[in-house]
Amino acid sequence: MIQIIELHKSFNGQKVLDGANLTIPTGRITVVIGKSGVGKSVLLKHIIGLLKPDQGQILVDGVDISTLRGRSLREYKKHFAVLFQGGALFDSLNVFENIAFPLREKTRLSEAEISRRVRLRLEQMHLTSEAEAKFPDELSGGMKKRVALARAMIQEPEIILFDEPVTGLDPPMTFTVFHLIRKTHQDSGYTALVVAHDIPEIFSIADQVAMLHKGRIVACGTPEEILHHPDPVVQSFIKGEVDFLEG
Amino acid sequence: MIKFFRMMGRRALNLVNEAGGMILFLLEGLALAFVPPFRPRRILQEIQFIGVKSTLIILLTAAFTGMVIGLQGYYTLRKYGSEGALGSMVALSLIREMGPVLTGIMVSARAGSAVTAEIGIMRITEQLDALDTMAVNPIQYVVMPKLLAGLIAVPLLTAIFDVTGILGGYLVGVVLLGVSPGIYFSGMTQSVVPLDVNGGFVKSVVFGLTIILVACYKGYYTEHGAEGVSKATNQTVVLSAVLVLAWDYILTSFFM
Numbered sequence: 001m002i003q004i005i006e007l008h009k010s011f012n013g014q015k016v017l018d019g020a021n022l023t024i025p026t027g028r029i030t031v032v033i034g035k036s037g038v039g040k041s042v043l044l045k046h047i048i049g050l051l052k053p054d055q056g057q058i059l060v061d062g063v064d065i066s067t068l069r070g071r072s073l074r075e076y077k078k079h080f081a082v083l084f085q086g087g088a089l090f091d092s093l094n095v096f097e098n099i100a101f102p103l104r105e106k107t108r109l110s111e112a113e114i115s116r117r118v119r120l121r122l123e124q125m126h127l128t129s130e131a132e133a134k135f136p137d138e139l140s141g142g143m144k145k146r147v148a149l150a151r152a153m154i155q156e157p158e159i160i161l162f163d164e165p166v167t168g169l170d171p172p173m174t175f176t177v178f179h180l181i182r183k184t185h186q187d188s189g190y191t192a193l194v195v196a197h198d199i200p201e202i203f204s205i206a207d208q209v210a211m212l213h214k215g216r217i218v219a220c221g222t223p224e225e226i227l228h229h230p231d232p233v234v235q236s237f238i239k240g241e242v243d244f245l246e247g
Numbered sequence: 248m249i250k251f252f253r254m255m256g257r258r259a260l261n262l263v264n265e266a267g268g269m270i271l272f273l274l275e276g277l278a279l280a281f282v283p284p285f286r287p288r289r290i291l292q293e294i295q296f297i298g299v300k301s302t303l304i305i306l307l308t309a310a311f312t313g314m315v316i317g318l319q320g321y322y323t324l325r326k327y328g329s330e331g332a333l334g335s336m337v338a339l340s341l342i343r344e345m346g347p348v349l350t351g352i353m354v355s356a357r358a359g360s361a362v363t364a365e366i367g368i369m370r371i372t373e374q375l376d377a378l379d380t381m382a383v384n385p386i387q388y389v390v391m392p393k394l395l396a397g398l399i400a401v402p403l404l405t406a407i408f409d410v411t412g413i414l415g416g417y418l419v420g421v422v423l424l425g426v427s428p429g430i431y432f433s434g435m436t437q438s439v440v441p442l443d444v445n446g447g448f449v450k451s452v453v454f455g456l457t458i459i460l461v462a463c464y465k466g467y468y469t470e471h472g473a474e475g476v477s478k479a480t481n482q483t484v485v486l487s488a489v490l491v492l493a494w495d496y497i498l499t500s501f502f503m
Contacts, residue, residue, distance in 0.1 A: 048380050077382040088377035091368070102381050105284075155381070 001026045002047060002159070002191070007056035008215075009042060016042050017053070018215030024208075029185055029192040031202050034212035035237065040195040041085070043212065044161050047193065048082055049073055060159075078106070080159035081152035085167055087144035089136040095122075095147050096132040102155045121150035125180060142173035146180065153184055162194040166201075174198065178205050199238055203227070211237065269464050272386075273456070276394045276463070279387040289392040297358045297393070297459070298400030302407065304353050309341075309408040312349060313415025316340050320416070321424050330420075334431035335438035337416030338409075342439060342447045343502075346409040348495050351454035354401055355487035359462040362393055363483040366466025367476035375467070390463045394456065401455025402448055409447070446502035453494050458487045 002024040009017040016039040024030045032040050045051045046058055049065060057064045065076055081102075082088075089098050099118045103109055109117075122131065125146040136144060145165060152160055165181065166174040182205045185192055196202045203209065203223035210220040211234055219226055219234045227238065320336045366389060369375050378385040413435070420426040465479040465486075 045376075050376055050379060074382040077380055080380070082377065082380045084373045084377060086372055088373040090374055090377075091372075105381065105383050 001059075001061060002193070003057075003059040004043070004047070005057040005059065007043070007046060007058070008054045009039075009046070009051065010054055015215055017046075017056075019056075020212065020215060020217055022210050022217050022220065024191060024193055026191050027189050028207040029181070029194060029205055030208045030210065031194045031196055031206040032210050032212055033197055033199065033202070033237070036197065038212050039215060040197075040212055041163055044082075044163055044193065044195050048080065048161055049077060078155075079157060080161060081155050081157040083145070083148050083152050083160065083162045083165055085164045087136070087148035089139075089144060089147060089151075091136055094133050094135050095127070095139070098136070098147060099151045099154055102151065106155070117154060118150075121154050124153070124184070125150045126176075141168050142170075142176065145169065145173075145177050149177070149180060149184070153188070156188070157190060159191045159193075162192065162196075164196055165194065166196070166198055174201060178202070181205055199240075200227075213237075268468075269460060272390075272464050272467070273394070273460050275386055276390045276460075279384065279391045280395055282387065286388070286392055289388070290395050293392045293396030294400050297354065297362075297396045298404060301354055301357050301400070301404055304357055305350060305404050305408050306411050308349055308353050309346075309411035310415040312345055312408075313337060313341065313412030313417075314419045316345070316412070317416035317419030317424075321420055321426065330426055331430045332434055332438075333416070333420045333426050334434035337420070338413055338435040338439050339443060341409045341412040341416075342443050344495070344499075346405050346412060347447050347450035347454055348491060350401060350405045350408045350451060351458060351491040352488055354397075354404065354455070355458045355462075355491065356484055359458045359483050359487050360480045362459065362462035363466040363469075363480045364476055366390075366463060367469035367479050370467065370469045371472055371476060386467075390467065393459050393463055397455040397459030398452060401458070402451040405447065405451035442502065446498070449502075450495065450498050453498060454491050457490050457494060461487045461490065 004020055004022040004024075007017045007020040008015075020039075020043060022030075022032075022043075032043060034040050042051065046053055046066070047060075049068070053066050056066070058066050060076065060079075063076070065073070068076055090101065093101065096118055099121055100114050103114045103117065118132075119129070122129070127143065127146055127150070131139075131143065131147075136147075139147065149165075162181065166177050169177065178201060181192070181194070184190075185205075194202065194205070203226075206223050208220065209223050209226040210217050211226065212218075213233055219229050219231055221229070226234065229235065316337050317333065320333050320340075321330060324330050324332055324336065366375075369389065375385040375389070378388055417428070417431060421428045421431050462483045465483045466476075469475045469479045471478075
């Protein structure tokens with residue numbers, strides 16, 4: 001379980017997180033929604049240790065990861081994987097090498113075993129063997145996300161964080177990526193945190209939805225509860241009302 | 248008036264801050280060379296990129312530099328009836344100064360800017376963050392091989408520059424202007440002493456490290472998207488060139 005407790009973070013005097021509290025249950029998919037620029041990605045980066053909070057705690061199975069350094073932080077990072085917004089594929093490596101990268105860096109598996117696992121993930125992501133030799137700049141947006149998901153999954157992590165996984169994708173590819181997230185979650189049972197603003201599609205995969213607004217979590221519940229939440233801020237966001245977006 | 252001094256003070260503080268940051272960055276990068284995995288393949292790849300692929304530009308620059316020194320030197324020395332000293336003049340100019348400095352500037356323009364762009368793009372596309380989240384130290388994976396490659400490749404390129412420049416001077420002085428080849432080379436062997444070669448070598452090591460350090464640092468801390476990468480690349484070339492010239496003066500004063 002991941003617990004975010006009274007998280008505060010400012011950049012150049014501007015408050016981004018102002019006492020955010022959230023519990024992310026083990027083995028479930030939690031989605032964080034909110035308007036663009038509200039701090040969803042900042043929240044996510046705290047969990048993966050890329051940012052340190054000004055105040056507050058981030059407990060992962062009882063361990064405050066905001067205080068971890070050096071080797072203990074590296075050990076912690078072995079338990080999770082991240083799907084970045086643009087995929088963050090390594091430009092100088094082809095698809096096969098990108099997916100194999102975590103195994104080559106972190107394990108002593110033979111090349112034959114690495115090949116077998118990479119090809120299994122490619123198949124899982126509906127990517128053909130012809131895609132293996134391609135470089136990231138030759139891939140479409142949807143393919144990049146699938147390769148990035150394959151690279152995240154090959155590590156068999158306990159926790160996967162998704163930073164706007166379908167931003168910039170067309171509706172059919174959005175459906176495909178969400179379907180793959182749901183399917184891999186069902187197969188592996190990992191804990192997932194998805195940062196997104198694709199309503200209502202994201203509700204189809206969510207077990208829990210939390211809304212971030214003005215640095216705080218203002219609503220948290222099942223998709224059904226969020227859709228019928230009494231808070232006018234939540235309702236305005238879901239309905240995409242202009243007043244809220246300009247606020 | 249106060250605003251001016253405040254601005255100057257802020258700039259000076261930023262400069263000191265950046266210098267300190269670079270030194271810490273360098274120390275971390277070099278220290279990680281002694282921590283496994285040692286990444287020999289990546290180091291060789293970087294030597295190929297920084298060293299091998301810079302060879303052609305170094306050969307061209309060296310050839311023309313040697314030829315110009317030969318040409319200018321011949322007509323200057325002829326005024327004093329000392330054409331025989333042409334070989335010494337070409338060799339000493341190249342080995343002590345022109346070789347290390349021009350090699351440094353060429354490597355900065357070619358490889359330094361490319362390194363900054365590569366790492367800067369990795370920064371803005373979150374590839375460095377991706378490495379970090381996979382518990383792979385981005386400085387160890389990306390920066391350390393480049394630092395070691397700079398340390399190895401730039402002195403080798405300087406040696407190539409020196410030899411090529413001497414041959415360029417030979418082409419002009421001996422082949423075109425008629426200086427005796429025996430006098431050209433014997434003058435050289437009499438006047439070039441180990442201190443000259445060592446001094447040139449030390450300069451090339453320092454320049455190589457400086458150029459790649461600046462390139463890596465500027466790329467690693469790039470901000471603000473594509474414009475930031477462009478700005479960082481520009482800053483790398485300018486700052487590297489200035490530092491090469493500054494180091495050149497400091498090191499020359501030690502060796503004189």
